[in-house]
Amino acid sequence: MKKEFITPEGDTFTALDGINLDIVPGEFFVMLGPSGCGKTTLLRSIAGLEQPTSGEIWLGNEQIDQLPPYKRRVNTVFQAYALFPHLTVRQNIAFGLEMQGLKAKSPEVVARVDEMLELVGLSEFGNRHPAQLSGGQQQRVALARALAKKPDVLLLDEPLSALDLKLRRGMQTELKRIQMESGITFVFVTHDQEEAMSMGDRIAVFNRGQVAQLGAPRELYAEPANRFVAEFIGEMNFLSVTEEGGSARTDGGVLLEQAALVSPLKSAESVTVGIRPEHLHVSPNGSFAGEIIASEYIGTDLRLCVRHASDEKLWARVDADYDGPRNVGDTVSLALAANSVRAVRS
Incomplete structure (x- = not known):
């Protein structure tokens, strides 16, 4: 797949060049690399927020690169959680389900919201508003809202970057647990190699719009394919x-x-x-x-x-x-x- 942008000066900038990835259903897949390497552009392309210049995106047996975002069986958690401040935690989680035409107080929605609250460990916080929650709790609400619609793939764009170090490490463990319990494919973008190594089943290391190496954390650390990966993963x-x-x-x-x-x-x-x-x-x-x-x-x-x-x-x-x-x-x-x-x- 390839993605090009036109700069304000009229020049062409290639953000993705020759990307060819096969993500296994049910895995925690991490896209790792420095700022400007193309990982977020690829995530946004999967979500439907960017259109590839060339190439195809498939989800299972369905080609989705021509579908609008709302018709793709994916959901996204962004760095900014974008919770509705005037809605309670329960109402925030139920919002996507209501957009699908379900009634907020229907047994199906109530049961689904309860399930999500339990999954992210917020069963006692359903009636609170976002301002009454910590940063880590708000992140869990955003995650629960994205999972409530049962997407085939959950896309996460550096969702932990705003958290302090201790809270971030705790949330890394929680994200991995939630992914394993839900069985949903997670595609996670980060520039933090320790974060990637601690959570990813496989990691794609990006450099200048290309995948420098793809493999399990141990493989990338012990057998770097080139100097860029050797420098970027560990010391x-x-x-x-x-x-x-x-x-x-x-x-x-x-x-x-x-x-x-x-x-x-x-x-x-x-x-x-x-x-x-x-x-x-x-x-x-x-x-x-x-x-x-x-x-x-x-x-x-x-x-x-x-x-x-x-x-x-x-x-x-x-x-x-x-x-x-x-x-x-x-x-x-x-x-x-x-x-x-x-x-x-x-």
Whole structure:
């Protein structure tokens, strides 16, 4: 699928280019990427709020890209919850059902609203107004309203971005529970890689209007397909190396033993390799000896940045209770774990 926009200056901007995705029914599918990468444009295209320049969108056996939004079996939860302030929680949830011609006090609507209130954990808040709820509770109401119409697919456009960190993490768990209990396909857009990793069954990493890699969270982290994904998912150190007798030598002259390589390099091959900070540990006989130029305590870990004599820099993560050299200016050496150095293609 392709989507182009015309800028005010008359230039053509390609927001989506060659997108081809197959989302499995009943999965929690995440579209992840930086701002402007095309993920929200694709979500809006599925919802019917944008029209693709070319390509098709199918929901099951039905092609929906030519259908108006109200005829698509999808519903959307936006970043702004857009609750009606003058309506109660129950009335907000029932609103979509009433638009389908059902009576607000009919047994069907009452039962459906009760079911949604229980699903999102707000059974005791049905008669309150949105202003009487916390941000997390308002988010649940918006979710309940979207689910009440029993869509085949629920689209969520960064719905947690306005919440504080603690509340956001709690809602991540709740969203995953609700998705599993409802069995509805969730398509979730976010720029937060930790959020994506904690909830997604599969993740599509977007970059400049294309899917850089698609896979399960563990696959994206352990086997990034290219440098963009390696940098965007978690943390990664990058070094330029050349194959040398089955091992690899960095541009700074450090020899990386063959046991540290995930897979052998081609003879005399020059490549960029990536090393996760957690695969480096402090050791008296470590390959990388140098000065600590940054030390960051983050509660569960201590992050150390070590500058080797060749001016190569490596970040390492060690236990928070590590009592060795840890301050800026201290000298320390870092050793590599086995199978921790992976060639990273551009």
